[in-house]
Amino acid sequence: MSGTRSDDDLDPRLLTGAYALDAVSATEAESFEKATDSSATLRDETDGLVETATLLGLAATPVTPSTRLKADLMAKLSSTPQLPLSGAGSARHAATDAPESLDQAPDAAHSPAASVAEVIPAEVPATVSPAEAAPALAGPVESRARARWFSRPVGFVAGVAAAAALFVGGGFVGSALTDQPGAPVVTDASASGLAEIAAADDVARQTVAVDGGGTATLVWSNELGRSAVLVDGLPTLPDGKVYEAWYIDADGAAPAGTFAAAAEGTSWHVLDGALTPGDTIGVTVEPAGGSPAPTTTPIIVGETA
Amino acid sequence: MLELVTTDRGPDTESAEAAVTFESLLELISRGDQEAFSELYDRTAPRVLGLVKRVLVDHAQSEEVAQEVFLEIWKTASKFESHRGSAMSWILTMSHRRAVDRVRSSQAGHDRDERIGLRDIEPEYDQVSESVEIRIEHERVKRAMAQLTELQREAISLAYYGGYSHSEIAGILSIPVGTVKTRLRDGMIRLRDELGVHS
CATH class of the missing domain: 1.10.1740.10 (RNA polymerase sigma factor, region 2, helix turn helix motif)
Incomplete structure (x- = not known):
């Protein structure tokens, strides 16, 4: 440690290479990632360098593993639970179109959706949630790998990060998201709900264009049975109108709460009620107070699959 | 699928x-x-x-x-x-x-x-067989690495293959941490461009 510290050392822009090579401390990585959330330039450079770093792995001399390694691994598969597929559509496929080879692992394959509840909690603490547990099995660096690959969509990450930052601000949340101070469009409960979904192991999301302008990102966790919609650039509605979210399935649309959209930045709404895997999430414009059933054409439609 | x-x-x-x-x-x-x-x-x-x-x-x-x-x-x-x-x-x-x-x-x-200094990236292929796609990737990376300066290659190798943090590398090479960061970044950007990686 002969380095001399200067202000330059703290400039995240200089850290992209070190970060991509996993040559930063956990603390640095954390603050660096915060910086990438608020800078598209930084983020792009980082993503490119991370991708480049992985190619370096291909320059390492290959080493033939012992035969025991594979034997041990294969023996462990049947007793090693798998994370469920993100969407119910995929889960259905797994259930009904399971390859014949799955005969070797019937329990793991034939009822993925139904068995999620039993399968996941048993294994989660030690192995599939390294961010929260078991540093010996998965340390901070590897957790960042997960963070990058499993929740990387840039807009989404930035949106959630912004949300998290606002949430940390406590009472700041509401007024920051609406042009009407004192009329919060989200509550702290909603913010923590979003954080909870975003942190779920099976978090999935989809970005969809919005009829009439703007973008919406649907975020959901089948494990939690919860979902949220993050919106950006939606028109501010006239007095007497609200956005209303819906869970839509073959039986129709169930109301999932109303919300307003901020004039600028990202607003979000954690849907009321429970998400059933495979539900379609919709948003319509409704009279203030919401409607029991949609009265207009949805401006946002996305399948949780 | x-x-x-x-x-x-x-x-x-x-x-x-x-x-x-x-x-x-x-x-x-x-x-x-x-x-x-x-x-x-x-x-x-x-x-x-x-x-x-x-x-x-x-x-x-x-x-x-x-x-x-x-x-x-x-x-x-x-x-x-x-x-x-x-x-x-x-x-x-x-x-x-x-x-x-x-x-x-x-x-x-x-x-x-104990093996600082062993930073060659030339693999020996005789011991394994592997797919063509990986072999091609390997050749690309090897060529790109050759485009770096010796100092950049050294810093990147210590970081990626040695698993050293930038401050550890600074200690090993007796240079300021800021210099390490710069070398890592400049070298990685060069590599990225040589490899044609688009983020």
Whole structure:
């Protein structure tokens, strides 16, 4: 440690290479990632360098593993639970179109959706949630790998990060998201709900264009049975109108709460009620107070699959 | 993807994707297909173990970490998103970070200290057979590395293959941390451009 510290050392822009090579401390990585959330330039450079770093792995001399390694691994598969597929559509496929080879692992394959509840909690603490547990099995660096690959969509990450930052601000949340101070469009409960979904192991999301302008990102966790919609650039509605979210399935649309959209930045709404895997999430414009059933054409439609 | 119900590398797959890519194998694995896992293992394990061992040196520990990596692949295959990067990158990112985590928390850290200076990237191929796609990738990286300055190559090798943090590298090379960061960044940008990586 002969380095001399200067202000330059703290400039995240200089850290992209070190970060991509996993040559930063956990603390640095954390603050660096915060910086990438608020800078598209930084983020792009980082993503490119991370991708480049992985190619370096291909320059390492290959080493033939012992035969025991594979034997041990294969023996462990049947007793090693798998994370469920993100969407119910995929889960259905797994259930009904399971390859014949799955005969070797019937329990793991034939009822993925139904068995999620039993399968996941048993294994989660030690192995599939390294961010929260078991540093010996998965340390901070590897957790960042997960963070990058499993929740990387840039807009989404930035949106959630912004949300998290606002949430940390406590009472700041509401007024920051609406042009009407004192009329919060989200509550702290909603913010923590979003954080909870975003942190779920099976978090999935989809970005969809919005009829009439703007973008919406649907975020959901089948494990939690919860979902949220993050919106950006939606028109501010006239007095007497609200956005209303819906869970839509073959039986129709169930109301999932109303919300307003901020004039600028990202607003979000954690849907009321429970998400059933495979539900379609919709948003319509409704009279203030919401409607029991949609009265207009949805401006946002996305399948949780 | 539903057509891919076999892991045989037959020419008759109807998938829109190329026949049994790593991405397709991950898709099958995510549904519990042990044969697909077996094939993915056969095709990537030497790479995974090679990278891990490059960082950890110790063979037994490296096999432990490689096993963790493959179990992680089995568990989390459903989370892989092909539009966000290649399967090989996903696997190697996971492998490298697990290896670095291990080296920073174990005896392996001492082992690697004894081989500072061993920074060649010229592999010996005789011992393994591997797929053409990986071999091509390797050639690309080797050529790109040759475009770096010696100082950049040294810093990047210490970081990536040695698993050293930038401050450790600063200590090893007796240069300021800021210089290390600059070398790592400049070198990686050069590599990225040479390799034609687009984020």
